[in-house]
Amino acid sequence: MNIKNIGIITKPNDSVKLKQRVYTLGVPLGFKIGDLRSGTFLFFGGEYDMAFNYKEKYFLDGDKKSKFNEWFSDRTDLFMPSLFAGFRFGPAFGVKGQYYLNNFYNQDYTETVNGVKTQPYKNLKANMMFVTLSYNFGIRKHEKTKTTTTTEYRKGTKVIIEKELKSLINRSLANNR
Numbered sequence: 001m002n003i004k005n006i007g008i009i010t011k012p013n014d015s016v017k018l019k020q021r022v023y024t025l026g027v028p029l030g031f032k033i034g035d036l037r038s039g040t041f042l043f044f045g046g047e048y049d050m051a052f053n054y055k056e057k058y059f060l061d062g063d064k065k066s067k068f069n070e071w072f073s074d075r076t077d078l079f080m081p082s083l084f085a086g087f088r089f090g091p092a093f094g095v096k097g098q099y100y101l102n103n104f105y106n107q108d109y110t111e112t113v114n115g116v117k118t119q120p121y122k123n124l125k126a127n128m129m130f131v132t133l134s135y136n137f138g139i140r141k142h143e144k145t146k147t148t149t150t151t152e153y154r155k156g157t158k159v160i161i162e163k164e165l166k167s168l169i170n171r172s173l174a175n176n177r
Contacts, residue, residue, distance in 0.1 A: 002026045004049065008104060008126055017059040020104070022076050024049035030084070039091035047098070049080040075109050075121070077102055086132075094134040104128055 007021030030045025054073035058066045072078065086096030105121035112118075 002028070006049075006100075006128060006130070007055075008128065010126075015061050017062075019055075019057040019059075020075075021055045022051040022073075022080075023053040023055075024051050024080060026050075028084070034088075039088055041088050042086075043088065043096075044085040045083075047082045047084060049082065051076050051078055051080055074106055076104060076106055092136050094132075096132045096134070098130055098132070100128040102127070 002025075004024050004026060005021055006024060007019065010018050010020070012018065026047050026049040028045060028047040030043050032041045032043045034041025051073070053069055053071055054075050055069040056067065056075075057064060080100055080102060082098050082100045084096055084098040086094060088094040103124075104126040105124045107119070107121050107124065109121050110117055110119050
């Protein structure tokens, strides 16, 4: 699971700028193909995000005039499916592209302004796509012997240590003899 802050920045005219974002809770499901032990692999899959907070900022001539947020807003769809694909270059570098399948705006959203019902997103269409570049700063060491490969690196706060299965099997067999 992950939490993301995603959105768009639009300029309806020269003096107005809108920043519209949602915080989402996402569940990805993907597949990896390649040398997972060395960290060089291709990955692809899909993700299902739930938008739990909508935030909008309104700027006029570069000055922030208003901002608001709504929990579980009807301004966007509650669920936002997406597809992703990427490549990991060893344990340190990666690149990923992600495309959201539905419109960012809920075109059926209705609000009442000064007693008049309006649909501000009726004719707006915005399918989001983004590219993510990643780098893992926490690589600690990599050593290789004839029977063992050990890579220790930090991913967030979790330390992952990989050991070659063959060496574990060989040690187990040697101890049983």
